[in-house]
Amino acid sequence: MKNENLINGVLHIADTALILGQRNAAWCAHGPILEQDIAITNITLDLIGQARNFYQYAALLINETENKNETEDSLAFLRNERDFKNLLICELPNGDWAQTILRQFFFSSFQQLMYQEMIKSSDSQISAIAAKSIKETNYHVKWSSEWVIRLGDGSDESNQRMKNAIEYLWQYTGEFFIAAEYEFVDVAALKNEWLEKVKSIFDEATLSMPENTFMQTGGKTGVHTEHLGFILPEMQSLQRNFPGAEW
Amino acid sequence: MNIQIKKFYYGDIPEENTGGTGNTEKSSGELSWPLWEVFIRSKQGLDHKHAGSLRAADAEMAVENARDVYTRRQEGVSIWVVESKHVHASNPDDAEMFYEPASDKIYRHPTFYDLPDELKHM
Numbered sequence: 001m002k003n004e005n006l007i008n009g010v011l012h013i014a015d016t017a018l019i020l021g022q023r024n025a026a027w028c029a030h031g032p033i034l035e036q037d038i039a040i041t042n043i044t045l046d047l048i049g050q051a052r053n054f055y056q057y058a059a060l061l062i063n064e065t066e067n068k069n070e071t072e073d074s075l076a077f078l079r080n081e082r083d084f085k086n087l088l089i090c091e092l093p094n095g096d097w098a099q100t101i102l103r104q105f106f107f108s109s110f111q112q113l114m115y116q117e118m119i120k121s122s123d124s125q126i127s128a129i130a131a132k133s134i135k136e137t138n139y140h141v142k143w144s145s146e147w148v149i150r151l152g153d154g155s156d157e158s159n160q161r162m163k164n165a166i167e168y169l170w171q172y173t174g175e176f177f178i179a180a181e182y183e184f185v186d187v188a189a190l191k192n193e194w195l196e197k198v199k200s201i202f203d204e205a206t207l208s209m210p211e212n213t214f215m216q217t218g219g220k221t222g223v224h225t226e227h228l229g230f231i232l233p234e235m236q237s238l239q240r241n242f243p244g245a246e247w
Numbered sequence: 248m249n250i251q252i253k254k255f256y257y258g259d260i261p262e263e264n265t266g267g268t269g270n271t272e273k274s275s276g277e278l279s280w281p282l283w284e285v286f287i288r289s290k291q292g293l294d295h296k297h298a299g300s301l302r303a304a305d306a307e308m309a310v311e312n313a314r315d316v317y318t319r320r321q322e323g324v325s326i327w328v329v330e331s332k333h334v335h336a337s338n339p340d341d342a343e344m345f346y347e348p349a350s351d352k353i354y355r356h357p358t359f360y361d362l363p364d365e366l367k368h369m
Contacts, residue, residue: 033280035301035312042315143311150304 007061008085008182010126011075012220013114014054015086018076019228020107021047022235023094032097039143043104046136051076053129077239081228085180088219089172091228098151098161102169105144109197110176112137113190121184145201152205159206166210174215183220282331283309285316287323295327303328 024044031037055072062070089107094100115137118130151158177191199209218224238245280302286295298317303309309328317323337345349355 033302035303035316038319039312039315042319146307146311150308 003061003065005182006123006184007058007065008180009184010054010058010061012085012180012183014051014058014075015084016090017047017054018051019084019086019231020090020103021045021051022231023090023092024100024104026094027100040100043136043140043143046133046140050129050133050136053133057125057129073239077236081224081232082222084224084228084232085220085222086228087172087175088216088225089169089175091219091225091231092169092172093227095165095168096161097147098158099165099168101144101147101151102162102165104140105148105201106169106173106198108137108140108144110173110190110194112141113193114185114187117185117190123184126184148201148207149205152202152207162205162207166207170210170212171214171216174213175217175219178215178217178220180220280304283313283328284331284334285309285313286327286329287313287317288325288327289323291324295325298322300331 021044024040024047027037027040028044029037031040052072055075059070059072059075062068087107089103092099092103112134115130115134118126119134121127121130148162152162153159176194177188179185179187195209202209216225233240281304282300283303283306284300285298287298288295298313301309301312301316303312306328310326313326313328318326
């Protein structure tokens, strides 16, 4: 059914933004310096705002198709691990600052290309949400790129931490470009442009592109790392314990 | 990391505390980013106004930090930053000779002219 693919495609984008937002939110009050603490939590709020827009659209589509009563909250807080379709990279632990900003750089650079495609969509909702969101993502790319350069081309310590982060995160970047059957963006076509962007920033950061090519997959179809199973109980506990609770 | 928080009054920043590239080696061994003063223009046509200060490693980071810290609630459309060490302030001890002599010279206010009725908005 065509609508089911669209619903899953929208949920995939919403889940990805929500889980990365949830991860980044843990930096709140723990950032390396006050100004950057605010910067990363601003990004968190951008991502959660984007997730909300996509969840609202998904809820609309589901309710139209299946005569249900889903809301953005029920989709975020009452679905289980296997239902979540977020990219694996978003659910990985924050690690140190290098790992967090490198993940943001890998992801935001991809998300920017994805939104550029979505703006052209014939679906006016998707096009409008993407057009609104890409302004935020453009800043995330700028902010995280500069951090990659700053740490890569910084001290021996910061350079080593970037190398460790690359070693850990690279295997989760392949998933960006392996399309699930429900995806409405031709993600495979974005790969070269993404690699060029990463290479240009890595060159400036005196970092080398990794040689390893093994890539983790599964997030898009609900097969997750062990980490998501810890994120969801924490994130969902309030709505699970007090269904329908509001501020 | 041992972070000292100390409040400075506006225009009162002692030079040894303003960070800056020539000042990164402190006796305590504490390395901290330079302090920057942030000026925000709230909308086109208005002046940039002092919004506060923050720390950043370089000018580009200072502009972005200012964006993240001071424009989250749509406060501005333009940002200036300047390293605090480049700001030279008057000395509070000079207040008496600097400012008090003006207090009995009200004729410096342009309020002693008869304005024609046709002139509005004065």
